[in-house]
Amino acid sequence: MMDALSDLLGGFADALTPVNLLFALLGVLLGTAVGVLPGIGPAMTVALLLPITYVLEPTSAFIMFAGIYYGGMYGGSTTSILLNTPGESSSIMTALEGNQMAKAGRGAAALATAAIGSFVAGTIATLLLALVAPTVVDLAIGITAADYFALAVLAFVAVSTVLGSSPLRGLASLGVGLYLGLVGTDVLSGQERFTLGIPQLSDGIDVVVVAVALFAVGEALYVASRLRRGPVQVMPASGPYMTREDLRRSWKPWLRGTALGFPFGALPAGGAEIPTFLSYAAERRLTKHPEQFGRGAIEGVAGPEAANNAAAAGVLVPLLTLGLPTSATAAILLAAFTGYGIQPGPTLLTTESTLVWTLIAALLIGNAMLLVLNLPLAGVWVQLLRIPRPYLYAGILLFASLGSYAVNADPLDLVILLLLGGLGFLMRRYGWPVAPAVIGLILGPIAETNLRRALAISGGDLGVLVETWFSRIVLALALLALAGPIVLRAVRGRRSTPEELQEGARLRHREDEREVRR
Amino acid sequence: MTGPGAGRDGPAGATRSDREPAAPVAQEFRGRNTGELVMTVALGALGVYLVLDAGTIAVPGSANTVGPRFFPYLVGGLVIATALALGYRVFRGDRGPADESEDVDPTAGTSWRAVGVIAVAFLAHALLINVVGWPLAVTLMFGTVAWALGARGIVRPLLAGGITSIVVWVVFVKALNVALPGGTLLEWATSWV
Numbered sequence: 001m002m003d004a005l006s007d008l009l010g011g012f013a014d015a016l017t018p019v020n021l022l023f024a025l026l027g028v029l030l031g032t033a034v035g036v037l038p039g040i041g042p043a044m045t046v047a048l049l050l051p052i053t054y055v056l057e058p059t060s061a062f063i064m065f066a067g068i069y070y071g072g073m074y075g076g077s078t079t080s081i082l083l084n085t086p087g088e089s090s091s092i093m094t095a096l097e098g099n100q101m102a103k104a105g106r107g108a109a110a111l112a113t114a115a116i117g118s119f120v121a122g123t124i125a126t127l128l129l130a131l132v133a134p135t136v137v138d139l140a141i142g143i144t145a146a147d148y149f150a151l152a153v154l155a156f157v158a159v160s161t162v163l164g165s166s167p168l169r170g171l172a173s174l175g176v177g178l179y180l181g182l183v184g185t186d187v188l189s190g191q192e193r194f195t196l197g198i199p200q201l202s203d204g205i206d207v208v209v210v211a212v213a214l215f216a217v218g219e220a221l222y223v224a225s226r227l228r229r230g231p232v233q234v235m236p237a238s239g240p241y242m243t244r245e246d247l248r249r250s251w252k253p254w255l256r257g258t259a260l261g262f263p264f265g266a267l268p269a270g271g272a273e274i275p276t277f278l279s280y281a282a283e284r285r286l287t288k289h290p291e292q293f294g295r296g297a298i299e300g301v302a303g304p305e306a307a308n309n310a311a312a313a314g315v316l317v318p319l320l321t322l323g324l325p326t327s328a329t330a331a332i333l334l335a336a337f338t339g340y341g342i343q344p345g346p347t348l349l350t351t352e353s354t355l356v357w358t359l360i361a362a363l364l365i366g367n368a369m370l371l372v373l374n375l376p377l378a379g380v381w382v383q384l385l386r387i388p389r390p391y392l393y394a395g396i397l398l399f400a401s402l403g404s405y406a407v408n409a410d411p412l413d414l415v416i417l418l419l420l421g422g423l424g425f426l427m428r429r430y431g432w433p434v435a436p437a438v439i440g441l442i443l444g445p446i447a448e449t450n451l452r453r454a455l456a457i458s459g460g461d462l463g464v465l466v467e468t469w470f471s472r473i474v475l476a477l478a479l480l481a482l483a484g485p486i487v488l489r490a491v492r493g494r495r496s497t498p499e500e501l502q503e504g505a506r507l508r509h510r511e512d513e514r515e516v517r518r
Numbered sequence: 519m520t521g522p523g524a525g526r527d528g529p530a531g532a533t534r535s536d537r538e539p540a541a542p543v544a545q546e547f548r549g550r551n552t553g554e555l556v557m558t559v560a561l562g563a564l565g566v567y568l569v570l571d572a573g574t575i576a577v578p579g580s581a582n583t584v585g586p587r588f589f590p591y592l593v594g595g596l597v598i599a600t601a602l603a604l605g606y607r608v609f610r611g612d613r614g615p616a617d618e619s620e621d622v623d624p625t626a627g628t629s630w631r632a633v634g635v636i637a638v639a640f641l642a643h644a645l646l647i648n649v650v651g652w653p654l655a656v657t658l659m660f661g662t663v664a665w666a667l668g669a670r671g672i673v674r675p676l677l678a679g680g681i682t683s684i685v686v687w688v689v690f691v692k693a694l695n696v697a698l699p700g701g702t703l704l705e706w707a708t709s710w711v
Binding site: 083168179411422 | 554561564565575576584585586588589600607616617619621622623624626627628630632637641643647648652661664665666669675678679683690694695696
């Protein structure tokens with residue numbers, strides 16, 4: 001533990017140079033600005049800004065990335081508070097009460113509790129990451145290829161069945177991602193697979209192209225197909241910043257949100273969506289002002305927002321220690337790491353020790369910058385929300401083109417971008433979640449390598465996959481994650497939507513009422 | 519692995535969607551159902567392609583380890599099983615709710631025209647980049663997309679796209695050394711930098 005602290009201090013020493021601070025500031029500003037734009041979630045923010053970091057050397061690039069990562073998260077919450085429309089799943093819960101607060105003229109207080117909550121949760125969770133990571137690495141040194149394969153299977157199943165409305169559609173999306181990951185030259189045998197004889201495909205489909213296509217181009221096409229016409233309605237960030245009363249009501253939700261968010265982020269459990277749900281439900285139950293829920297209760301912003309950011313830091317635990325991405329954003333971060341020839345995994349903390357600790361220090365620095373910048377800059381972000389939508393989505397496509405073309409300077413990448421963007425559009429249209437495809441694409445090849453390594457050692461005996469207790473337990477969890485939602489749905493009916501949770505989880509009653517009315 | 523388990527929740531899901539109020543949006547439902555079936559069939563076709571094409575991957579050297587075909591077979595199997603289970607569910611009336619987003623009007627019908635125009639504009643810009651340079655190609659794309667999304671006028675979208683693309687090009691090419699063809703005119707005009 002003391003080692004971790006001294007390593008972290010070393011990280012601060014590396015991160016606190018003027019140039020690196022400048023990159024952190026740039027990352028935070030860019031991340032927030034892009035994250036604030038409606039229709040752009042944290043994953044798309046990171047994917048769109050990834051090419052910018054290509055020209056930097058790794059340390060500066062990761063410092064900038066740390067800022068982009070937390071800035072994108074923060075920007076998303078501003079959007080959901082000030083736009084009265086649903087956004088990405090992890091900030092829906094923030095939006096429920098945040099919208100109501102903004103409507104009631106307390107927008108500034110909602111933004112403030114979100115900002116300070118993000119800061120508190122981000123700081124605690126990043127420190128936890130620093131403390132936990134070395135321990136996890138110690139445990140991870142002993143895991144076998146079969147264990148790793150089991151972990152990958154768990155991540156696949158969790159992301160596919162937990163996110164989105166339908167586990168089957170999640171699996172469908174995962175399958176598409178696994179297929180895209182197979183295209184190219186097989187690393188172990190050197191054979192071309194599914195390249196259709198196109199020479200450019202023998203290197204595989206670039207991860208940046210796929211991520212930008214599914215997120216940015218898919219979203220632009222989807223929004224274009226059903227654009228909300230008329231003037232954009234942005235609620236003002238009005239009213240006083242936090243009063244003493246607000247602070248008194250916020251600090252416990254911040255801490256509870258952090259406690260919920262970090263472990264859920266750190267486990268392969270589908271990222272930030274579930275802890276924000278749980279945090280909202282917990283605050284609703286524990287509040288002394290239940291009458292305010294649904295009309296702008298500050299606890300309902302403070303808790304989920306803290307949970308969201310704590311989960312974002314928690315996601316970095318499996319990413320840095322195991323090389324295991326458990327959210328779409330983490331998958332893109334993993335792609336960024338490998339772009340620099342750095343392979344996250346149990347050895348990362350020893351081989352790239354300086355880089356990792358600088359990254360963690362940069363996360364803490366970026367987090368503090370966000371707090372200082374965002375309260376005064378709220379007005380600027382509000383202006384960004386007013387960008388006319390035709391220009392916004394045309395601009396997203398412009399930057400998508402830039403990012404994908406810059407990778408290989410090959411127009412074919414742009415054609416692939418468009419085709420996959422069309423796929424992303426159809427997936428959104430028919431309720432297939434996009435995140436499993438991105439996870440499948442990036443984690444698929446890693447899973448395959450470990451599977452084949454395990455089977456090579458055992459001489460092809462599949463029993464090796466359940467040889468250790470670790471892999472048995474993890475595979476059992478995966479089975480549970482696969483069957484759990486199905487059983488739960490059969491027993492309880494479908495999962496409650498955020499709006500129903502806001503009204504007090506009267507899910508069954510609503511369906512019954514509907515029956516009666518008919 | 520997924521087939522039987524996933525199929526089990528079929529009846530529950532079907533009952534649920536039977537309960538949805540149907541009358542006012544029945545037309546929309548029918549259209550969506552065809553689309554869902556197409557998606558499912560496409561998924562099944564992908565699975566079949568994976569399995570068939572996996573059989574043609576050359577397996578070099580000793581056969582005693584697991585070769586490059588194993589995982590594709592596994593993925594193909596997973597995709598086919600998912601497609602079958604999903605097809606069963608869709609036939610029973612299960613529908614995936616369309617994604618929600620800040621700028622999406624949940625009550626609007628799909629405007630295939632806007633999607634088509636944007637797709638063509640994007641394809642055209644991909645083919646034009648190496649001919650006229652990135653800034654000009656992307657400006658035309660920007661203008662067309664903004665027009666398709668309902669921006670007023672023609673000059674303003676083109677102007678906005680032109681300024682953005684030139685600024686971005688100068689920053690990325692001159693300051694960050696990214697390879698991006700600028701087109702003859704712009705490259706000549708900035709050759710002194």
